[in-house]
Amino acid sequence: MAIIATEDVNYYYQDGDQRRYILKDTSISFDKGKFYTILGQSGSGKTTFLSLLSALDAPKEGKILYQGKDIRNIGYENFRRNNVGIIFQSYNLIPYLTAVENVMVPMAITENKLPDNQKEVAYNLLDYIGIVKSKSDRQVNQLSGGEQQRVAIARALATNVDVILADEPTGNLDEGIEQEIVAIFKKLAHEHDKCVIVVTHSNEIAQQSDDTYILRKGRLARYE
């Protein structure tokens, strides 16, 4: 069974007395162990789509299913706390906390069963993502953009979720760093069985994913 799926999802913004459709009758399934990309021109609705998958917003019609259950019934807040990790283009870290403290924030909020040694787990996650201990103890506003994005990825993994969603995660980074971040996403999908869904402008990133969808005029279609 798909880990996360949309079922007959419609979404629109009201523009005066007109409806501007962003998604029409969208039914798509996403599996664990795969790295997906969503392409689409600026304004096509990629961020909106991700906000539905991450329960930051609700479809006008249709359902988002997690392990076959409507996330409305799971509860949007519960779902966000326990089932998805989100990575934003602008990192959205807490600037006056250290890297390791940022990674520990969702651990304090989730209801998922986590090991007792949370700080050690957070250091290990950061180390795995390429942040050494001396940098993990630094306030995040003293880290480079690429390092901050790694911290944001470690934070998304901190609650041991199956689904990782990322919105233009390399948009602010130069090409070399972009490649390193993409390599992390591949590894999370292929070696750690995560479902990774990345919204991007970049055809180069899309080419490296297992499946690509493109959003055009409210239709989300497979891109070959």
Ligand SMILES: Nc1ncnc2c1ncn2[C@@H]1O[C@H](COP(=O)(O)OP(=O)(O)OP(=O)(O)O)[C@@H](O)[C@H]1O
């Ligand atoms: N709250 C809102 N009310 C009305 N229209 C909105 C609202 N939020 C977004 N839109 C519009 O919906 C469309 C889709 O926006 P969205 O941010 O999802 O696109 P996107 O594909 O992520 O764009 P980009 O690549 O530029 O980030 C845009 O035309 C945007 O202006």
